[in-house]
Amino acid sequence: MKTFYWLVKREFWEHKGGFFWAPVVTGIVFLVLNAMAIVLGETFGRRSTWAGFKYNGDMHFQQNMSPGDLHNAGAALDIMLYAIAGIVLCVTAIVVFFYCLGALYDDRRDRSILFWKSLPLSDTSTVLSKVASAILLAPAIAMVVGVIVGLALSILIAIVATLHGVAIWSLLVESHPIRVVFNLILLIPLYAVWALPTIGWLLLCSAWARSKPFLWAIALPVGTGVIVSWFGLMGMAGLSSSWYWKNVVGRLLGSLLPGGWVSNASPLVVPNHDDPAGLLDSLDLAYHYSALASPSLWIGAAVGIAMIAGAIWFRRWRDDS
């Protein structure tokens, strides 16, 4: 267990730039863009009458808000937190995609694999530490960074509003950042299971390819997809080629995209589109985890685990350094 901890720590040392700084920089860029938008709004608001922020100074709207309205405002803030965490997670997904492609290839190329292999580390724990870094560590960092960025943005907006004489601090209290983080953390296991086929496929290519793992990882699924479409082979099997693209190519290459499982979750019931609190409630954990009922998720996970086992085998016996 201690060894495994240090193996994951090693991955973090090596990929600190991708795992930690990429989400942080994304968050900062996001905040800067929003700040620029606010400044732009302020400027236009002063110059003209047709756009920008206009306040008449009498807006004490929170006094007129019913408890229900306050609840909705809090829910809207929570949705913003989720959305920002989602954006950061998308960046991390791209990072993890390339991380997996290099994870079992780069050290073969620069021959530092010979150093790692001179230590009493099993290939199984080495590969599993990379899996854990990709599907647990990296998303967890992204989610925490995402929520912090979201809170920073809320505070920024509140400050601007205060400068305009609108005290909306009480609205911020209505959001639930802790609950958002908690829910996001609870979604990581689902994300991990869903991402297994992509993680497995990329690691397998990374462990197997003698050169250019990226090309192999993309070319094989896309190439077979093109062939399948071309000949309409799946039509003969009673399936359309779009099934192949969605369930084979898409799952092998695109399962790192956060929320990819929603097409396999139970149908979304939104009571009222003007009701953010209701929307948020219908998007709860039970909704997300209803994807566990779909065979695509489990078949994908099983295939992913098989490919990870293949990656471990190649890691053990690939002999080219």
Added chain:
Amino acid sequence: MTAVVTATGLTKRYKSSLALDGATFQIGAGRIVGLIGPNGAGKTTALKAILGLTTFDGQLNVLGLDPRKDRNKLMEQVCFIADVAVLPRWMKVGDAVDFVANTHPRFDRSKCDAFLARTKLQPGQKVKQLSKGMIVQLHLALVMSIDARLLVLDEPTLGLDILYRKHFYQSLLEDYFDEEKTILVTTHQVEEIEHILTDLMFIRDGKIVLDTDMDSLGERFAEVLVGAEQAAAARQLKPLDERQVFGKSIFLFDNVSRPQLEELGEVRRPSIGDLFVATMKGTYA
């Protein structure tokens, strides 16, 4: 003598060529063995087989284990330095020490710190900022702090200047080697390890062509400086090799009695380099 490595009929076939062709040898505990061979003779393949990095046919026993099956267990007892360029370039010196200290059960951190204190290495430096010589200092400090029974060195000083090379072998002898430990080393710089070896193996085309300890090497092989008038007589004794220096001939003999040779001229112990050249004649032809 207890054998640390026992190989019988070690064979490894790559697609087009035979890298090891039934190599059979034994390495005893407490020895420093040089495995010398021309490029492509199978040195590295033999080391890889011992380290469990490759598949092979034949019997191979390392410290009582089969390197194919029990690699993880084996690597607690075996260390290796492949060559100077294999430490991960992104790693910091301090991180490397931390990592090995926490993953290797036989690592002695205080030893490693003492070794590093003798160098210019700083914990915050990254490997990519270090010179080749400093990288090998780091690697050596890590490896010497591990209480292993077998140390495998594959061209450990390739590309280093002479100061680092001398220092490398000196540290190994003074601070590391004892009768509990065994060192197996391959290198092309034969003359540098000549004086530290206890045993010598020559490998050619995947076969062990010479396997001897250094004491019997001096008894078995002799180099004689012969004047022109005696050259014909010397040739009758079937020398392994003959070369000309300043109008005289130097002959290399295998298993010819001493008194007989002393009649011909001055008898010397041949250098490993000369012996190697004579043994490997025609390798690249």
